[in-house]
Amino acid sequence: MSDQKTYPVNPQIAAGAHIDSAAYQRLYQQSITEPEAFWAEQATEFLDWHQPWQQVLQYDYPKGEIQWFLGGKLNVTVNCLDRHLEKRGDQVAIIWEGDDPAHDRKLTYRELHAQVCQFANVLKANGVQKGDRVCIYLPMIAEAAVVILACARIGAVHSIVFGGFSADALRDRVIDADCRVLICADESYRGGKIVHSKLNVDKAANQCPNVNTVIVIKHTGHDIPWTEGRDVCYHEAMQTASTDCEPVMMDAEDPLFILYTSGSTGQPKGVLHTTGGYLLYAAMTHKYVFDYQEGDVYWCTADIGWITGHSYVLYGPLCNGATSLMFEGVPTYPHPDRFWQVIDKHQVNIFYTAPTAIRALMAQGDDFVTRTKRSSLRILGSVGEPINPEAWEWYYQVVGNKRCPLVDTWWQTETGGILITPLPGATPLKPGSATLPFFGVKPAILDPDGNILEGEAEGILALTYPWPGQARTVYGDHARFIDTYFAKFPGYYFAGDGARRDKDGYYWITGRIDDVLNVCGHRLGTAEIESALVLHDLVAEAAVVGFPHPIKGQGIYAYVTLNVGIEGNSSLKGELKDLVREEISAIALPDLIQWAPGLPKTRSGKIMRRILRKIAANEFHDLGDTSTLADPSVVEQLIANRLKLP
Numbered sequence: 001m002s003d004q005k006t007y008p009v010n011p012q013i014a015a016g017a018h019i020d021s022a023a024y025q026r027l028y029q030q031s032i033t034e035p036e037a038f039w040a041e042q043a044t045e046f047l048d049w050h051q052p053w054q055q056v057l058q059y060d061y062p063k064g065e066i067q068w069f070l071g072g073k074l075n076v077t078v079n080c081l082d083r084h085l086e087k088r089g090d091q092v093a094i095i096w097e098g099d100d101p102a103h104d105r106k107l108t109y110r111e112l113h114a115q116v117c118q119f120a121n122v123l124k125a126n127g128v129q130k131g132d133r134v135c136i137y138l139p140m141i142a143e144a145a146v147v148i149l150a151c152a153r154i155g156a157v158h159s160i161v162f163g164g165f166s167a168d169a170l171r172d173r174v175i176d177a178d179c180r181v182l183i184c185a186d187e188s189y190r191g192g193k194i195v196h197s198k199l200n201v202d203k204a205a206n207q208c209p210n211v212n213t214v215i216v217i218k219h220t221g222h223d224i225p226w227t228e229g230r231d232v233c234y235h236e237a238m239q240t241a242s243t244d245c246e247p248v249m250m251d252a253e254d255p256l257f258i259l260y261t262s263g264s265t266g267q268p269k270g271v272l273h274t275t276g277g278y279l280l281y282a283a284m285t286h287k288y289v290f291d292y293q294e295g296d297v298y299w300c301t302a303d304i305g306w307i308t309g310h311s312y313v314l315y316g317p318l319c320n321g322a323t324s325l326m327f328e329g330v331p332t333y334p335h336p337d338r339f340w341q342v343i344d345k346h347q348v349n350i351f352y353t354a355p356t357a358i359r360a361l362m363a364q365g366d367d368f369v370t371r372t373k374r375s376s377l378r379i380l381g382s383v384g385e386p387i388n389p390e391a392w393e394w395y396y397q398v399v400g401n402k403r404c405p406l407v408d409t410w411w412q413t414e415t416g417g418i419l420i421t422p423l424p425g426a427t428p429l430k431p432g433s434a435t436l437p438f439f440g441v442k443p444a445i446l447d448p449d450g451n452i453l454e455g456e457a458e459g460i461l462a463l464t465y466p467w468p469g470q471a472r473t474v475y476g477d478h479a480r481f482i483d484t485y486f487a488k489f490p491g492y493y494f495a496g497d498g499a500r501r502d503k504d505g506y507y508w509i510t511g512r513i514d515d516v517l518n519v520c521g522h523r524l525g526t527a528e529i530e531s532a533l534v535l536h537d538l539v540a541e542a543a544v545v546g547f548p549h550p551i552k553g554q555g556i557y558a559y560v561t562l563n564v565g566i567e568g569n570s571s572l573k574g575e576l577k578d579l580v581r582e583e584i585s586a587i588a589l590p591d592l593i594q595w596a597p598g599l600p601k602t603r604s605g606k607i608m609r610r611i612l613r614k615i616a617a618n619e620f621h622d623l624g625d626t627s628t629l630a631d632p633s634v635v636e637q638l639i640a641n642r643l644k645l646p
Ligand code: WTA
Pocket: 261, 306, 307, 308, 382, 383, 384, 385, 386, 387, 408, 409, 410, 411, 412, 413, 414, 434, 495, 496, 497, 509, 511, 512, 518, 521, 522, 523
């Protein structure tokens, strides 16, 4: 990795940008020396409050207590919709681009507002009240924006489950949040194929005794099974619903949503975000990180099932009155030029995607890009995993014609919004570095004992001060919240990533330092995959690790120990993959399964993943200290039978 290569700020961009280099320095200083005054000012500028707050911040990290804008009242949809009606009621809020290039649709702010109010009334008619959890299992269709915002209109807490998750994964999330109402589509399209959403929902809902209502949005229009008394047709219900619905005024700290994400242990946890601080942080980062300008067409390719879809497809852009593009499809369908075609078709100015997509498209050759114009593009963004310098350069040079600043944004489900990032008009870029902290963000690099490392250093990334978009708890398990993020290094928020800081103070994220994998930008816990594998009757034990993968970022390598006397074969591998698909999702399928007669364990029985990771990555010449292993010969066997990486 070279720290040397630097692209200076593009002067043309800087001239028109909200934040130039001097403004960044000044505001950043202010944001960390007088944080409460700084955030109070931002909260006034970015949001409309029904009632002002009495206190900006109260927090106690060791107790996992974080509150912003205490006593303030507001409604998210008033900020994302109502207040825009007068000035930009007829401006497009959502451009929807279907999987099939012939399908698209536009919704103005006025239309979106009316439909959100209607659906809020539908929710109320189905018994949903403030504080109730509503599960949303939808593809990227425009109605997703409607139902999400409708929840926020009446203070219901949405829990969006990515449409690629299996019925079992959906069931677990519905039960954990005790959702009574589930919203889904009949089916969806993905790369020309049909996804049977409603079938998954039926399978899940049949195992969730408290789910009494399933609201179904017609998308493909094909016949689907119907459960009378439980299933409600979205379109019929909307027809008779009024377009008037008073917004419920929420406390700044009332929950807005729950979003499940993977951790290093156990099952995914329901990260909870609240109303005022989250919305402020999403809106402010959207405006400054992408240098969003009035009238821009903005496209974030993330699915609404992930945090990036929450903050940067919906809440941030809509709060700022932007035109946000929602894309149902995949980058390679019908051809690997789809992204660039869509950019030309809708004249997209700001484009935000994941490194895995960039690497996959880069592998298809430049022609798919260069045969499109992309002249509307002004800003490029990257999120979800470290972007390797080669992919960065290709994105910057070939896609952006060296004109468009590329913002590599580091953040997490738990952080609600972007924490470390360049600002287009302010920050010289280094390919592969997320560069500098956003306003109010105070990163630190720690050694394993929790000591702060100053200057150039590499270690554990932590945050020393709260920011408004930070998660407030793990739904139903505050102890887990404290344990995961605040216990290990008291006084800090522990992010789970490693980072290096170079001589210019730039941050280089080195990846997860816990047992969380990042596969195609999807966050997966090794523990979840292991629990799926051991469900098989013939499996005694399993250990899953990541390995470097040229396109996916990380691939999944599973070591599986079978019951005594059982021989592994390819049909058994197939069964194990099916199990993972059923329990979690196709996104969690192991790339490689190695039969392991035994796993390297300490004498106390702890699996030494460090060794397994090295064997998987073919770095077995330097395994470190193996003397503490209960049976060191296991390692030799695993090395001898290791599988070839793709
Ligand atoms: C990784 C996605 C390097 C990181 C917004 C983090 C990144 C995890 C970057 C969170 C980046 C995200 N550079 N790594 N620009 N962005 N990550 O919760 O490991 O799905 O902890 O949130 O993705 O994944 P999550």
